Every structure is written in structure tokens, then in C-alpha cells.
Amino acid sequence: MRNSGFTIIEEVDGEDLHDFSEEAWTVFNASRGWTNDLFAGSSIYLVAKVPTDDGEEIIGYTRMDIGRGVAYVASTIIADDYRRLGHARDLMLGAEILAREDGCHMMWLKTSEVHTEALKFWESIGFTLAATLPNFELGLTWYIFTKEL
Numbered sequence: 001m002r003n004s005g006f007t008i009i010e011e012v013d014g015e016d017l018h019d020f021s022e023e024a025w026t027v028f029n030a031s032r033g034w035t036n037d038l039f040a041g042s043s044i045y046l047v048a049k050v051p052t053d054d055g056e057e058i059i060g061y062t063r064m065d066i067g068r069g070v071a072y073v074a075s076t077i078i079a080d081d082y083r084r085l086g087h088a089r090d091l092m093l094g095a096e097i098l099a100r101e102d103g104c105h106m107m108w109l110k111t112s113e114v115h116t117e118a119l120k121f122w123e124s125i126g127f128t129l130a131a132t133l134p135n136f137e138l139g140l141t142w143y144i145f146t147k148e149l
């Protein structure tokens with residue numbers, strides 16, 4: 001690593017960086033014609049429920065992080081006993097509608113070689129493989145899937 005001889009590198013608390021990072025990114029964003037609010041994001045949680053004797057029960061959910069015209073599907077799981085009944089497909093149909101309403105033109109997610117059911121699931125609802133990342137998280141091969149909305 002190149003060292004100028006007077007640079008001090010130290011680890012700091014994230015909050016200590018707030019003022020510097022805010023200003024530096026504001027200047028950079030302005031130089032690209034962007035405003036900071038373009039980078040604000042939000043998370044949406046959708047749940048799948050089934051009726052029970054005394055009400056209803058959550059049997060699955062998806063979390064989607066939305067920002068910059070893109071929706072990242074961060075987490076999706078259906079309880080073991082309720083798989084292959086179309087719950088995840090329904091969840092993702094709902095997620096797609098909300099993502100579109102929020103101005104997204106694209107959804108994406110990452111999944112891995114050990115998410116065997118998921119690989120088939122995402123393809124079945126129209127996602128396509130955009131990239132393969134060998135030796136990524138946990139040393140596994142991960143796959144990036146995308147879908148144009």
C-alpha cells in the first residue's frame with residue numbers, strides 16, 4: 001500500500017464520520033447532478049398468513065429494500081409445512097406490485113448453491129441469472145438473479 005508518510009489511518013465510530021461523509025457525498029452527488037434524497041431507501045415486509053382456529057398465523061414473509069429504482073429482495077422464507085402451495089409466488093406477486101408502485105424498474109436478489117429450492121423458485125417466477133460469484137459469502141457459489149418489472 002502506498003503511504004505518503006503523513007497519513008494517519010485509524011478506526012472510528014461511524015457517527016464520528018457523519019459530518020465528513022455527508023458533506024463529501026453531497027459534493028460528489030451534486031457533481032453528477034444528483035440530490036441526496038435520491039439515495040434514501042425503505043424496507044417493505046410482506047407476510048403470508050393462513051387462517052387458524054383462533055385467528056391467523058404467519059407462515060412466511062419477504063423483505064424488500066427499495067431505492068434508486070431498484071428493489072432488492074433481501075429475505076424470503078416459507079415455513080416447511082407450507083411449501084409448494086404457491087405462498088412464495090403470491091408474496092412475490094404482491095412485492096412486484098409494490099415495487100412498481102414505488103417506481104422500481106428492476107428487482108434483484110442473491111441466492112446460493114445450497115438454496116436448492118430457491119434456485120428453481122426464482123426461475124419459475126421469471127427471474128434470470130445475471131451473475132455467478134464463486135467463493136463468495138461462506139465460501140459458497142452465489143447467484144445474482146434479476147427481473148425487469
Ligand SMILES: CC(C)(COP(=O)(O)OP(=O)(O)OC[C@H]1O[C@@H](n2cnc3c(N)ncnc32)[C@H](O)[C@@H]1OP(=O)(O)O)[C@@H](O)C(=O)NCCC(=O)NCCS
Nearest residue numbers: 076077078083084085086087088089111117118120121124
Ligand atoms: C424458496 C421458497 C421460498 C419457495 O417457497 P414456496 O412457497 O414453496 O414456493 P411456491 O409454492 O410459490 O413455488 C412456486 C414455483 O416455484 C418452483 N419451486 C418452488 N419450490 C421448488 C422445489 N423445491 N423444487 C422444484 N421447484 C420448486 C415450482 O415451479 C413452483 O411451482 P409448482 O409448485 O406449481 O411446480 C421456499 O422453498 C423456502 O422458504 N426455502 C427455504 C428458504 C430459502 O431458500 N429462501 C430463499 C432464499 S434466496
